[in-house]
Amino acid sequence: MDGAILVVSGADGPMPQTKEHILLAKQVGVPDMVVFLNKEDQVDDSELLELVELEVRELLSSYEFNGDDIPIISGSALLAVETLTENPNVKRGDNKWVDKIYELMDAVDSYIPIPQRQTELPFLLAVEDVFSITGRGTVATGRVERGTVKVGETVDLVGLRETRNYTVTGVEMFQKILDEALAGDNVGLLLRGIQKADIQRGMKEEGGRHSPFFAGYRPQFYMRTTDVTGKVTKIMNDKDEESKMVMPGDRVKIVVELIVPVACEQGMRFAIREGGKTVGAGVIQSIIE
Numbered sequence: 001m002d003g004a005i006l007v008v009s010g011a012d013g014p015m016p017q018t019k020e021h022i023l024l025a026k027q028v029g030v031p032d033m034v035v036f037l038n039k040e041d042q043v044d045d046s047e048l049l050e051l052v053e054l055e056v057r058e059l060l061s062s063y064e065f066n067g068d069d070i071p072i073i074s075g076s077a078l079l080a081v082e083t084l085t086e087n088p089n090v091k092r093g094d095n096k097w098v099d100k101i102y103e104l105m106d107a108v109d110s111y112i113p114i115p116q117r118q119t120e121l122p123f124l125l126a127v128e129d130v131f132s133i134t135g136r137g138t139v140a141t142g143r144v145e146r147g148t149v150k151v152g153e154t155v156d157l158v159g160l161r162e163t164r165n166y167t168v169t170g171v172e173m174f175q176k177i178l179d180e181a182l183a184g185d186n187v188g189l190l191l192r193g194i195q196k197a198d199i200q201r202g203m204k205e206e207g208g209r210h211s212p213f214f215a216g217y218r219p220q221f222y223m224r225t226t227d228v229t230g231k232v233t234k235i236m237n238d239k240d241e242e243s244k245m246v247m248p249g250d251r252v253k254i255v256v257e258l259i260v261p262v263a264c265e266q267g268m269r270f271a272i273r274e275g276g277k278t279v280g281a282g283v284i285q286s287i288i289e
Contacts, residue, residue: 002033002184003076010037010074013052014059017115017147022063027212027247032112033065036104037074049074054276071107075100098131117183123147123155132196137169140199141188149189150180153212157199167190209279219279230256255288
């Protein structure tokens with residue numbers, strides 16, 4: 001992702017899930033962020049809004065974002081939507097709450113830089129959804145991760161079945177017809193000669209969890225012929241720096257407290273399972289007395 005908009009209630013301030021959202025953004029590599037303080041219409045005291053803004057900036061800084069410089073815009077998404085629903089022709093300058101959304105998007109445009117796209121590499125798009133258009137063909141949607149594709153060019157459909165080649169007969173992005181899709185674009189590709197049943201959302205490379213876990217996580221640890229519940233008390237990355245969360249696919253070091261004594265030794269391999277599925281595997285580095 002190139003950036004994110006963090007929405008925080010101006011009436012309530014940061015909630016526990018706000019911290020999780022910031023942490024997730026950090027873990028998945030979101031480089032820049034803009035904040036929208038929602039529900040401004042429910043805040044009677046402007047000083048309260050300033051306190052919420054200060055709290056948000058401190059929270060962002062604690063997760064190594066540039067909290068002092070991140071743009072924070074306040075407004076009311078609900079009132080903006082209601083205004084535009086009532087009159088879709090409302091323009092900038094006609095309504096306070098609609099103007100706040102324009103201000104938010106201005107901040108996104110100015111603060112979040114446009115990344116350098118990998119347009120010279122071979123085309124790659126992970127399929128997110130598939131649907132059919134009667135009389136036209138099958139559309140595959142997703143984000144172009146690298147490369148470019150033009151109308152009339154052919155693409156390879158890889159995975160799940162034998163690799164096959166199809167022609168792109170149309171490119172659309174947010175209801176606009178395009179001649180070409182570039183890396184970073186979220187598009188729909190109209191493909192000729194393929195049925196909806198022949199293409200589906202991409203494959204998961206592995207089983208296991210598809211959401212993060214945190215300190216306090218209590219899975220089952222399988223060692224030789226036994227299994228025992230253990231509590232993850234500490235998480236560290238490859239540089240031995242303490243971490244707060246483990247994402248699927250991460251390589252980490254963890255400190256585990258088993259609920260009962262188990263015969264184990266340094267170098268022993270183990271598997272981590274939860275709900276009947278394997279979520280990880282590792283090697284014991286040391287025994288902590």
